Amino acid sequence: MSTTSPEALLICEHCDTVYRRRTLERGEVARCARCHAELERHHALSVNALLALILTAMIVFVQANMWPIVTLGLSGQYSGTTLWGMIITMWQQQAQVVAVLAAFTLFFFPMAKMLSLGWLLWFARRGRRAPGFVPLMVGLHYLGPWTMSEVFVLGALVAIVKAHNYFDVVADPGIYAYAALTLLITIFAGVDLRQLWELTPEDPA
């Protein structure tokens, strides 16, 4: 055992079974023989492709936050909102808990995720570790499931259908930006970011 380097072994996160690692073919997914959880998958997207997707996601995210999402009309009056309009209204309506939840899961966490990924990938392109690589990677691990833009898109759809019975509903550009963002998030969901640990060599201390 003493001849095996730590990188040559793989431990299933779900049941602690140890495997010897092997190179995966295109499209291949390694699964644990004991608990059938995914161990590792072939990285179909290069660092450059990931960086391009992150930059796209950032642009779309700015638009999703700036533009109004939906506008309602009732006998000549119109009322629209952006994400931050929604957060501020919830705060004013004595639902501060909801306002804070929405601000973090729909704005701060997604933004932190995209900025740190963009920063890490920008340096990884040249095979280098970005300044702050370790804390950012640890931070990304803990951010995990706390970004909820895709849930918000479905929520907006439900809200539109509910409002449709009583009001004129106009879908604004913000909702399309959100739809595009959901698509990008779905692509990223299949990417194992731990590959960045191995793609970039450790800086000599």
Next chain:
Amino acid sequence: MSALPRAAELGLIGCHVCGLTCRTVPGDDRLDGGGHGEEMACPRCGSVLHRRKPNSYARTWALLIAGFLLYIPANVLPIMRTASLNDIDDNTIISGVVELWVKGSPDLAVIVFTASIVVPMLKFLSMGLLLLSSQRGSGWARPQRAKLYRLVEFIGYWSMLDVFVVALLTALVRFSLLSRVEPLPGVIFFGLTVVLTMLASMSFDPRLIWDGRDTDD
């Protein structure tokens, strides 16, 4: 050594944060999450190494029970008020689902029902089942239980759906006297339930399913 060796048997620990395989002294009880003495840190990411998530059972039970207690007012109390000139209507989660169904969107009614009722209930039942069976070291249906845990983890955050619906409607329906929507306390309890159940499923260590008496080959 069995055909599928486990990290603990080989004196190895997989870092929970970055996944690096770390070597330890076999049987070193400092790394069993008991919290005695000095802790070992992952050489790559600096996180504290544990064989199992620390106090997994106690934390998961506490968060799950707290989540369940908040789920009661979340369902009993109304989550949203629709007010117009001559009418005030308070909606609970379930009356919102019924309204969607009756007003001709049964497909969305099913989605909201799934996200707000089925998913939280499934989480309470599944996590309770996983905790009880793992604490008894049961060898029953281990692969299925492992799969159930992954399902709970994957669908957990979709329950936030109804919270966002109420928030968006509150911000949109602002026609002074003609028509207004206000959030009511139920939505706060519901939001907290979702956060607590998410934390509960994160504190549970799926490796515990495979610990205990070894009945698999």
